[in-house]
Amino acid sequence: MADPRYAWPANPKLLSTRVKRLDGPDKVTGRARYTYDINRPGMIYGVMVRSPHPHARIVSIDFSAAEKAPGFKTAVKAKEPGAKVLYQGDPVAAVAADTEEHARDAARLVKVEYERLPHLSSEAAAMAPDAPIVFPNGNTRKANAEEQGDLAAGFKAAAHIVEATYSTHVITHVCLETHGTVCEWEGDKLTAWVSTQAVHGTAQGFAQGLGIPQSNVRVITQYMGGGFGSKFGPDLQGLLCARLAREAKAPVKLMLDRKEEHLDTGNRPSAFAKIRAGVDATGRLTAFDAESWGTGGAGAVSSFPLPYIYDFPNRRRQHTNVFINAGQQRAMRAPGHPQGCFLTEILMDELADRVRMDPVAFRIKNLPPAGPNAMWADYFERGAKQFGWDKRHPTGDPAPGPIKTGMGVSAHRWGGAGRGSQVHVDITSDGGVVVKCGTQDIGTGTRTIVAMVAAETFGLPIEAVKPEIGDSIYPFSGGSGGSTTAASVSPAIRVTSVNALEQLLAKVAPTLGVQPTELAAEGGRIFVKGNPSKGVSWKDACKSIGTEPISVDGKWEDGLSSTGTSGVQFAEAQVDIETGIVKVTRVLAIQDCGLIVDRLTAESQAYGGVIAAINFALFEDRLLDRSTGQMVNPNMEWYMLAAMSDVPKIDIVLNNMPERGVIGIGEPPTVSTASAIANAVRNATGATIRSLPLHPHKIFAALDQERAGGTL
Amino acid sequence: MSKPEQFSVSRRDFLKTAGVGSLATAVTAVGEGTAETEARAQTGVGTGPRVVGPGEVPVTLTVNGRRVDLRLEPRVTLLDALRNRADLTGNKRVCDRGACGACTMIVDGRTVYSCSTLAIEVQGKQIRTVDGLAGTNALHPVQQAFCDKDALMCGFCTPGFVMATVALLERHPNPTPEQARKGLDGNICRCGTFVRVLEAAMEAAKAVARG
Numbered sequence: 001m002a003d004p005r006y007a008w009p010a011n012p013k014l015l016s017t018r019v020k021r022l023d024g025p026d027k028v029t030g031r032a033r034y035t036y037d038i039n040r041p042g043m044i045y046g047v048m049v050r051s052p053h054p055h056a057r058i059v060s061i062d063f064s065a066a067e068k069a070p071g072f073k074t075a076v077k078a079k080e081p082g083a084k085v086l087y088q089g090d091p092v093a094a095v096a097a098d099t100e101e102h103a104r105d106a107a108r109l110v111k112v113e114y115e116r117l118p119h120l121s122s123e124a125a126a127m128a129p130d131a132p133i134v135f136p137n138g139n140t141r142k143a144n145a146e147e148q149g150d151l152a153a154g155f156k157a158a159a160h161i162v163e164a165t166y167s168t169h170v171i172t173h174v175c176l177e178t179h180g181t182v183c184e185w186e187g188d189k190l191t192a193w194v195s196t197q198a199v200h201g202t203a204q205g206f207a208q209g210l211g212i213p214q215s216n217v218r219v220i221t222q223y224m225g226g227g228f229g230s231k232f233g234p235d236l237q238g239l240l241c242a243r244l245a246r247e248a249k250a251p252v253k254l255m256l257d258r259k260e261e262h263l264d265t266g267n268r269p270s271a272f273a274k275i276r277a278g279v280d281a282t283g284r285l286t287a288f289d290a291e292s293w294g295t296g297g298a299g300a301v302s303s304f305p306l307p308y309i310y311d312f313p314n315r316r317r318q319h320t321n322v323f324i325n326a327g328q329q330r331a332m333r334a335p336g337h338p339q340g341c342f343l344t345e346i347l348m349d350e351l352a353d354r355v356r357m358d359p360v361a362f363r364i365k366n367l368p369p370a371g372p373n374a375m376w377a378d379y380f381e382r383g384a385k386q387f388g389w390d391k392r393h394p395t396g397d398p399a400p401g402p403i404k405t406g407m408g409v410s411a412h413r414w415g416g417a418g419r420g421s422q423v424h425v426d427i428t429s430d431g432g433v434v435v436k437c438g439t440q441d442i443g444t445g446t447r448t449i450v451a452m453v454a455a456e457t458f459g460l461p462i463e464a465v466k467p468e469i470g471d472s473i474y475p476f477s478g479g480s481g482g483s484t485t486a487a488s489v490s491p492a493i494r495v496t497s498v499n500a501l502e503q504l505l506a507k508v509a510p511t512l513g514v515q516p517t518e519l520a521a522e523g524g525r526i527f528v529k530g531n532p533s534k535g536v537s538w539k540d541a542c543k544s545i546g547t548e549p550i551s552v553d554g555k556w557e558d559g560l561s562s563t564g565t566s567g568v569q570f571a572e573a574q575v576d577i578e579t580g581i582v583k584v585t586r587v588l589a590i591q592d593c594g595l596i597v598d599r600l601t602a603e604s605q606a607y608g609g610v611i612a613a614i615n616f617a618l619f620e621d622r623l624l625d626r627s628t629g630q631m632v633n634p635n636m637e638w639y640m641l642a643a644m645s646d647v648p649k650i651d652i653v654l655n656n657m658p659e660r661g662v663i664g665i666g667e668p669p670t671v672s673t674a675s676a677i678a679n680a681v682r683n684a685t686g687a688t689i690r691s692l693p694l695h696p697h698k699i700f701a702a703l704d705q706e707r708a709g710g711t712l
Numbered sequence: 713m714s715k716p717e718q719f720s721v722s723r724r725d726f727l728k729t730a731g732v733g734s735l736a737t738a739v740t741a742v743g744e745g746t747a748e749t750e751a752r753a754q755t756g757v758g759t760g761p762r763v764v765g766p767g768e769v770p771v772t773l774t775v776n777g778r779r780v781d782l783r784l785e786p787r788v789t790l791l792d793a794l795r796n797r798a799d800l801t802g803n804k805r806v807c808d809r810g811a812c813g814a815c816t817m818i819v820d821g822r823t824v825y826s827c828s829t830l831a832i833e834v835q836g837k838q839i840r841t842v843d844g845l846a847g848t849n850a851l852h853p854v855q856q857a858f859c860d861k862d863a864l865m866c867g868f869c870t871p872g873f874v875m876a877t878v879a880l881l882e883r884h885p886n887p888t889p890e891q892a893r894k895g896l897d898g899n900i901c902r903c904g905t906f907v908r909v910l911e912a913a914m915e916a917a918k919a920v921a922r923g
Contacts (some may be wrong), residue, residue: 024859025851027867028874030802030842037801100796101785176806176814176868176902225804225868226902258807443866443903600862608865608904636807636900644896647906 002559005502006495008595008658013522014456016656018600021448022467023223023441032223035195036255038182044073046244046254047103048237049093049110050264051085054325054629055119055134058083058092062111066095069109071102074247076240084117086298087325088630089263094240096248119325121629123270123295126322135299135323143303143319154287154314158278160354166343166690167272168674170295170622171615172262173332174641177225179265180255181238183245189216190242194234195255197227197442198479203472205233210242219472221440228612229331230266231442232479262634266330267622269302270294271339277312277347283355285366288312293320294339296329304336308344309376309411310366325629326622331481333612334414334667338674345410345675346690349682353395359409359679360384372660373564376411379590379655380568383409386653387570387588396686402578405585408679411568412671416593416664418487418561422475423496425454427504427550431539433458435497436468439477439489444666445601446485452598453490457497459521460538475553483664486597487561490662496554503552507544508536561661567591567668569610571676572648575684577703580696584614584648584677592655594663599654602665606652609669614648615641617674621693764832771831775800776844786832790824791815793831794841802843803871806900813899816872816879817841823879823898842871845878854878857916858909865903873899877913881920889914 008015026032063075078091085092092112097103118132125131126139133139155161175195182193190212196202199219207214224231234242241254256265273292280286294302301321352362360380367376384390389407397404424436435454441447450467458465468474478488505516508526512519512534520529527535572586587610596602619640623632633639652669674692682688687702765786773780775794782797794800803826806814810828817826818840826841845852851859854877864870873896880887880895887895892913901909 020859021862021864023867024862024864025855027864027870028842028851028855028858029846030800030871032867033801034804034868036804037795039796039799039801099785100792101787174902176804176812176866176900178806223867226866228902258809445865601865604862604865604903604905604908607907611904611906612902635809635811637809637811641900641902642906643898643900644893644906644910647910650907 002557006498014452016596019598021445034223035193038193040251043251044096045100045103046096046241046252047107049107051090054088055117056085056114059113066106066109069106071098072106076243087327091236096244096252119629121624121626123322126324141321145318147316149314151314151316155278157286159281161278162350163276165274168339168342168692170267170270171620172267173228173230175226178256178261181241182253183242184251191218193220195224196221197231199472200438200476201479202234209239222470227442228333259634264327268332269296269329271304273343279351283357285312288315290317293322295322295324297326300328305340308340311368334671337671341412341671342675349679375566383568383570383590397684404575404684406680406684407572408676409570410672410675414565414668415563416483417563421477421488421492421556423492423554424475425496425500425552429545431542433465436474437477438474440470442480449597453493454497483666487662487664491560492556495557500550500552503550508541565592565668569672569676571680573680580699582694586649588651590653591669593665594660595658596656603652605665606669610650610673612670613673617677775839788831790829790831791826800843803841804868814869814872816875818879853919854916857912861908861912863908863912869901
């Protein structure tokens with residue numbers, strides 16, 4: 001437990017209120033400089049050369065034509081002849097030229113000769129008995145089986161058994177600011193502006209990748225245009241950019257284009273499971289047996305939790321990682337959970353129907369024990385009431401006409417946790433407060449909560465605190481992943497600010513004739529507790545500081561954050577059974593995240609998570625051509641994403657749990673939505689769609705199967 | 713290529729009807745004055761279709777009320793001209809082919825995808841970018857509403873949304889939510905700010921009405 005001096009205030013003035021993000025004005029005016037916007041004197045442009053083939057051996061790389069191109073500066077190889085490329089978009093080389101247009105021209109003139117090799121473009125192709133062995137250690141790799149209880153006894157106790165195959169598809173992160181870097185050398189020192197979720201981790205990555213001391217690398221990320229789990233290091237394109245800059249003796253900007261972004265910066269792996277599950281006559285789950293598989297691309301795993309949340313007392317699961325010739329997966333907003341959630345939650349509705357139970361009641365009956373990190377039963381009940389669940393009709397909307405409406409529900413969990421984060425706080429004699437932390441704001445509002453926690457501690461308005469983040473010259477903080485940033489940064493700032501405040505109070509106390517412990521800082525004043533008129537303004541108090549500022553280092557301590565969150569979501573959808581088009585009409589998301597720091601930006605995270613999952617459920621889909629192994633929609637018009645008219649009415653209910661400390665909210669709200677939508681489609685049409693995305697052809701196929709008596 | 717007529721055509725309808733393969737690559741001169749003169753001098757073509765390029769030609773743009781003189785290859789888009797040559801980086805490059813709206817600028821009162829508009833096409837026209845929207849001391853009411861409603865997260869789509877909202881309110885000062893949705897359907901946000909963008913648009917309409 002943390003020192004009680006650091007405890008979160010019982011009656012906060014700023015924490016858990018709605019505070020507008022501090023960098024809003026910079027972002028709405030275009031003043032905010034993202035990596036993409038960095039223009040340096042003498043800067044030139046880098047462009048990558050990538051494999052058009054899904055699997056090939058590089059025979060030769062010839063720069064001679066490129067070198068004659070207008071504006072050409074330099075070129076570097078990413079791979080040597082003889083090496084293999086394993087997917088379309090695998091990096092081969094990079095060139096730099098004076099303008100971006102010239103760099104693209106020169107890149108096109110790089111002549112790469114390939115020896116094409118057999119490729120695998122789908123899970124089924126990789127798993128086929130006669131598949132060519134494309135990956136040296138095999139196209140598939142079995143993970144350890146997970147087993148608990150007595151499976152045979154579980155199925156013996158079952159009154160009903162459901163057996164079916166469920167699946168989710170591959171999607172890509174589609175960060176609006178593509179991955180990229182501006183690299184500038186001064187002697188042997190590198191300054192890199194990088195669109196990254198981890199300034200310190202990326203500095204380490206540059207040092208390791210280039211073989212230079214980490215102290216010679218500075219990484220800056222003042223603003224970044226979305227990462228969602230895909231931006232944690234310099235990546236190969238960052239290292240190539242640094243090499244181009246070193247060779248050209250000029251700053252180089254190398255930002256990927258949209259196609260490269262789809263092909264080579266990560267994706268959410270697919271997930272498949274052939275599941276057999278049993279339920280007894282009372283509606284209690286008895287057994288779960290699954291063979292699961294999925295692909296994370298060329299050589300990367302595809303793990304996800306299964307079964308999800310619900311208590312199957314007897315269970316077995318065997319997962320197989322499948323490798324195909326496509327870009328490698330990376331963590332994507334709640335990695336694994338949307339997949340495991342979907343596979344389980346569709347099954348849950350099927351099982352509920354078998355025992356003629358309401359899906360909410362059925363879920364509540366089969367939950368693991370309740371706890372502060374497992375509030376599902378409460379959320380199911382509250383949500384059902386708020387959403388009007390009692391108006392849900394049984395499976396299959398009896399309404400006449402082609403538009404069928406239904407409701408669905410789903411639950412999820414996430415970890416989130418605090419960890420090592422370091423902070424430096426300065427208070428100067430003019431009353432100024434500067435908080436330095438080497439974290440980064442990836443759009444979640446970190447810059448704002450950094451200032452909020454300090455301002456709360458000092459009893460100042462938020463404008464009085466200057467947060468300095470997004471630069472590896474500031475004290476270490478970890479990457480922004482796993483919904484850990486708020487829970488890492490907030491405690492560190494609290495601890496450091498309390499220590500800084502105590503130094504100030506020690507200076508002020510004698511002038512007020514009291515002990516420092518008798519003083520409080522609130523409302524821009526320092527005063528004697530219980531006697532607010534006996535005190536001084538913050539500004540006057542700081543005059544006692546003198547020339548040497550109060551300057552305090554501190555770090556994250558246990559007890560101000562925790563781990564484990566829960567959420568439940570309800571969705572209503574309309575299905576046009578003549579066109580197969582699904583429209584989501586309402587979503588209710590109930591979510592906890594421990595102590596809410598900024599309610600305004602926390603709500604935005606929840607809205608964003610829901611909308612991201614509407615995309616996952618209805619629109620986006622990475623499509624690989626079976627014959628060529630190439631992505632057929634590496635853009636933003638055929639890789640579909642929701643626009644304004646696709647977004648339903650969304651209600652967010654955040655359950656503030658200050659006693660738990662800060663946890664984190666970036667990921668959990670995106671887990672359940674797709675499952676709730678799919679269950680709503682099932683409730684609307686009476687047809688079970690066990691595969692995402694819910695594109696019209698799948699709606700039609702499921703309706704055909706339903707008419708043939710295939711589901712329920 | 714200009715954006716669809718606001719409020720009557722959705723993004724997807726537009727893509728269906730217009731086709732996305734029609735991005736202009738022709739370099740038939742539309743320039744006036746210096747560009748044209750230079751082009752003739754460069755190519756030696758005196759009659760027939762006037763051709764400029766492929767080398768750099770002088771291009772004069774009027775951006776946020778100011779004259780910007782550049783030398784550009786005719787293939788350079790309005791977006792790249794301003795971002796890479798004039799350091800006006802407010803509007804963003806995201807899809808680079810007229811699908812996402814992050815590059816939305818207002819040219820002679822109409823929204824355009826500046827990633828799919830050649831710089832040489834818009835000489836002599838009034839070009840407005842997000843960089844020039846705010847007053848010296850105050851945000852534009854649309855910008856203020858975006859801040860107040862938290863209608864942004866990472867902020868990379870925000871300049872495009874702000875410009876689309878400005879254009880929406882100039883055409884429909886008092887839009888219905890449905891009009892606002894349609895008017896903003898040409899813009900994509902990956903963080904998922906849509907709910908609050910719509911709130912901001914409606915709030916900004918009220919602020920504009922109040923003056």
